Amino acid sequence: MISGKKIQCQYWQSGVLLFLVLVLAGCSEQRPEAREAPDFNLLSLTSDQQISLQNYRGDVVYLTFWASWCIPCRKEMPYLTQLWQRHRAQGFRVIGISVDEDVAAARQFAEEYDLPYPLARDADRSISSLYRVPGYPTHYLVDRRGRIRFSGLGFDDSDITAVGQEVETLLQESVDGAD
Numbered sequence: 001m002i003s004g005k006k007i008q009c010q011y012w013q014s015g016v017l018l019f020l021v022l023v024l025a026g027c028s029e030q031r032p033e034a035r036e037a038p039d040f041n042l043l044s045l046t047s048d049q050q051i052s053l054q055n056y057r058g059d060v061v062y063l064t065f066w067a068s069w070c071i072p073c074r075k076e077m078p079y080l081t082q083l084w085q086r087h088r089a090q091g092f093r094v095i096g097i098s099v100d101e102d103v104a105a106a107r108q109f110a111e112e113y114d115l116p117y118p119l120a121r122d123a124d125r126s127i128s129s130l131y132r133v134p135g136y137p138t139h140y141l142v143d144r145r146g147r148i149r150f151s152g153l154g155f156d157d158s159d160i161t162a163v164g165q166e167v168e169t170l171l172q173e174s175v176d177g178a179d
Contacts, residue, residue, distance in 0.1 A: 034147040037063075037140065040127045042120035045098055045106055051120040053142070059091040060170040061142040062163070065128055067099050068109035070136040076155035077113045083167065084117050090171045091144070097122050099136065141166050144175045 041052045053061065064080065066073040077096075084094045094117040100106035101123050110119055122128055131140065134153055141150035141163070150166045152159060 034143070034149055037061075037142045037146050037148045038127075038130045040120075040130070042097065042122055042127060045096075045103070045110060045119035045121050051095060051118050053095070053146070056093050056095070056142075057146050058144055058175050059093045060087075060144060060167060062092070062094045062139060062167070063097060063131075063142060064094065064137050064139045065097045065099060065122070065131070065133045066137045068102070068105040069100075072155040073137045074113075076137050076139075076159075077115060079155075079160055079163075081113070081116060083164065087167060087171060092167060092171060093117065095120060097127060099123065099125050099128055099133075139163070141170060143170050144173060 037053060039052065039054045041050050043049075044051055053063075062080065062083070064073075064076060066076070080094050080096075084092060096110075096115060096117060096119045098106040098109075098119060099122050100109075103121065103123070106119075106121070125133075131138075137155050138153050139151065139155075140148050143149045149170060150163075152163070
């Protein structure tokens with residue numbers, strides 16, 4: 001009887017370990033096969049204007065899907081501000097897409113972090129669904145031709161180096177791809 005419980009415990013532990021490996025494997029940076037980034041038109045979080053990805057064609061764009069209640073988002077935002085300031089003259093843009101249902105909370109978050117780049121509202125998460133966002137923050141790097149070249153879920157110290165290198169690589173590419 002004891003050996004049966006021991007075997008059940010080992011199966012249970014193996015199952016938990018397998019689950020954790022699969023979950024953590026999905027939280028890494030990825031270089032998907034380049035595909036066209038779906039265009040969108042979203043209302044700005046801070047004005048009455050529309051934000052459209054199409055208007056950024058020719059630039060390298062970092063799309064981040066975030067929420068005011070998201071702890072890793074709080075780490076990502078100051079880094080994105082620094083990255084944007086460092087590379088904006090080279091054609092690097094950031095678009096923050098809030099999925100908050102509470103617009104006031106999203107605006108307060110943006111004010112608290114003094115976010116200088118365009119912020120859009122996706123409260124119904126229709127664009128998040130279009131991009132298949134699995135959690136927050138999720139980010140996509142879109143090249144000058146409008147193709148998704150890099151994506152990731154979450155944000156930690158290892159992302160700082162990976163994202164910085166990807167941005168620099170994409171900024172060196174031309175719009176027509178003749179590099």
